[in-house]
Amino acid sequence: MSTKTRFAPSPTGYLHVGGARTALFSWLHARKHGGKYVLRIEDTDLQRSTAESINAILEAMTWLGLEYDEGPFYQTKRFDRYNEVIDELLEKNLAYRCNCPKERLETLREGQMARKEKPRYDGHCRSLSIEATEPHVIRFRNPDEGTVVVDDQVRGKIVFSNNELDDLIIRRSDGSPTYNLTVVVDDSDMGITDVIRGDDHVNNTPRQVNILKALGKEPPRYAHVPMILGDDGSRLSKRHGAVSVMEYRNQGILPEALLNYLVRLGWSHGDEELFTLDQMVELFAIEDVNKAASAFNTEKLLWINQHYIKQSEPARVARLLSPHMGDLGIDPAAGPDLVEVARQQQERAKTLVEMAEISAFFYRDFDEFEPKAAKKHLKAAALEPLQQVRQKLAALDGWVGEELHQVVIDVSASLSLNMGKVAQPLRVAVAGRAASPGIDVTLELVGREACLRRIDKALAYINHRIEEQAS
């Protein structure tokens, strides 16, 4: 049977990084084995499932580029099928009706907890014949003896005793099927060969295997991948910063960077850190995934992101950067070529958001010089160099990097100063800050008019400062 994996999120929120990694692993496993990857939306919880969540998940999957071959399937559209299976189990006496009131179950649980036992259903209705007309739920009749052995591709062999398992509800009193039943039916119907999911499902596995066996079906192979923790090692949550995949896009992370980061969480291939999607498909092996949970480290994600920004085509970086410029109220069309700006800033930004921030000055005058930079570079000693530079720049016919660079060299030489003594004040004057691309490139991209205007402003700033100190 050819490989088929699935990603089965429940649409009760956004796609978070843990889900994204599980999806990636499933996708890679399918691709590696030339199989299919199915997307299934587990929306049987009518209360919590929302259309917004479904859209958010689909959008995130698209952004990441994890295309599915089949689906998306919606469980809410398969209730007839689930009921068919439940009826079959009922007929074969592999399931039974239960009308235990909630109060009884609560009392039962409390008693068990008090006796330090594992809380579970006691099988009260197992041999009762409750009429279908009465309000009831349906429970699966779990075997009470023997063991379930799961040969997990990540965890290895896990053994569960049936006497630890109770009779789980497979149909609620409102007639809707529950998770453990729907998963089993779907995975079986859809021909899923490899179930790759978060390890919070490990304890559900023996129940599902038992249902599968009751139905006479062969269980799929399982692989339970460990969870992702926050920077501090505790469970990942909003307080750790971004957890939603789309939030990373908003923060200027490239999809290939996030994918590369996620694939290295719990998986590795020797000393290699960087993988293209093709390389991942070739090298990834689900059985190589680690068993232990790993902490999400934003610093490393940023490093990988910078790597991909650096090695991307400037045109692509510009295209991705554009909306972030827009977020700053800047229209990239009304200024220097964004592709050139992107080319110059590629090595200087860890995210597209950062790139937009450090590139804003190319497109608009800043209100104030960065205080620290101004204090250090826009002082009396810079007056003469700046005046000379301004004069020479104004006299220039053209406005190309080479000539601009020569101006800086000439002024440095004529004043017997290091280039830095000229370039830095000039940089602060033109960029408003002490860091920018090479001074020639910076001047060229900012443009003649803006440069002269800003140098004048800087000269005024320095003069004002001198006056203040004099008084």
Next chain:
RNA sequence: GCUCCCUUCGUCUAGUGGUUAGGACACUGGCCUCUCACGCCGGUAACAGGGGUUCGAGUCCCCUAGGGAGCGCCA
């Protein structure tokens, strides 16, 4: 509490009985240099603890400690 599981630098990891325990991020020293960054060279830093098995243990076994997940008419 019970069941299942996890444990190598701060973090992600390599390691399948014999290694000076390797790499990466971060941190840090230096080089490059008009700034920042990039790049290059170097440094600090780990086998949770205790017992075994073995000539030899990060690697195998047991115990302890710490951590996690699950124990729903959620998924």
